Amino acid sequence: MSAVTYRFLRLILSLVAFVVLRPKVTGLHNIPRRGPVILASNHLSFIDSIIIPLVVPRHVTFIAKAEYWTGRGLKGRISRWFFTTMGNIPVDRDDPRAGQRSLEDALQVLRRGGAFGIYPEGTRSRDGKLHPGHTGVAWLALASHAPVVPVALVGTDKVQPVGKRLPRPVRGIHVQFGAPIDPSRQITAGARPAQVRREFTDQVMASIHRMSGQELAA
Template sequence: MTGADEEPQDDAAVVSPQRTKRPGFVYFLGYGIMAPIARLVFRPTLTGRENVPKTGPVIFASNHLSFIDSIVIPLMSPRHVQFLAKSTYFTGTGFKGWVSRTFFTSIGAVGVERGAGQAAQVALDAGRGILEAESAFAIYPEGTRSLDGRLYRGRTGVAWLALTTGAVVVPVGLIGTQEIMPVGSKRPRIRKFTVAFGEPLDLSGHGSADSGKARRQATDEIMAAIHGLSGQELAKTYNESPPAGTLHRLADKVFPRERV
């Protein structure tokens, strides 16, 4: 997921999303098998499922602590959720490729190809396509996983999506998922976790998606709601590598750019 993917983007960026698809047999089969098993094994605490609208476009805006978050949210959500994943997960050959393709399809992933281009905007356009199909889309406003457990400042792409499509935003607070699959681990550990779905936010009162001020204020409202659910310490900065070189750091302070 970027804000839509769990890893920071580099020069190899998202350029072309697959066509948005409705959930099919593999998804419902996978969900029907995996969700009950996950609840039985991990014994998660779920709150606020009644806050998720049953129909219409919905953006799940969540904090991001672990790779496993992209599996937890679809399995614990009361409705089908789609998110973005690398297209290589869907194009492998042989038995391994089949397993990868089946698994990511079963949890609602939509493949995106990588290459040079406007990564963030094309990823957002893919999310827009999902929402315009009256579906639910999950996004991490922080942009990438928090390695220190703090909640970082939100990027405004989530607000652009909400204000452009008219979708409501359901804030999601994840607690404890970093203990299931810490950074660098290859196998999940059995640990309890919490998923809290907050009350849906109608952000239309902030103004047009073309307004930077509206996007910033709407994003700050979303992050405040996530913070209320997760209880994390606030970082008050963006979760990204610092600008390289003295001139880049100075320019970033004097002319702060909008993160999408």
């Protein structure tokens, strides 16, 4: 990936997003300017993985399904170029070890001092509710010692509702970044690793819930 190409693409997309959508962004001061950081967000729309990198003043890497790299024809070439230029990491969802492989790839990004974006729910919410988080975010934070910045997205589901292929110029998006959560403070003497990961994940999700105001899924 060319850094120049990435910066150019990000500039163009940022101009379009801020003119058309005018997202409200708060809490950017909570994101460290350098060093490893995990951005853990709720997930309402495909456009979430575009909006977050555009408003964060750092290069944010996301995992993306491998199908974005394997399409044919002009659409396939554009998709492959876009996701490669944005620095996303492909993951084969048919691979039974895909989940662990994606965490290992993310760990390498963090060890290089990068910013990594993750959706603890695992997939976008189809009902608009906030679903329980998977503990991969905690595993990643504890393995990398990177702080986790909770992210709450509001309104992106209206830009591209579930089932719609193209985004709509709807305003009212709010992207809020919460206070960083330090994984080193979560380790308590005698606690089982699984318990630590569960408690840490629940803390991240509680922060997202406070900011997003979403109804909790049962």
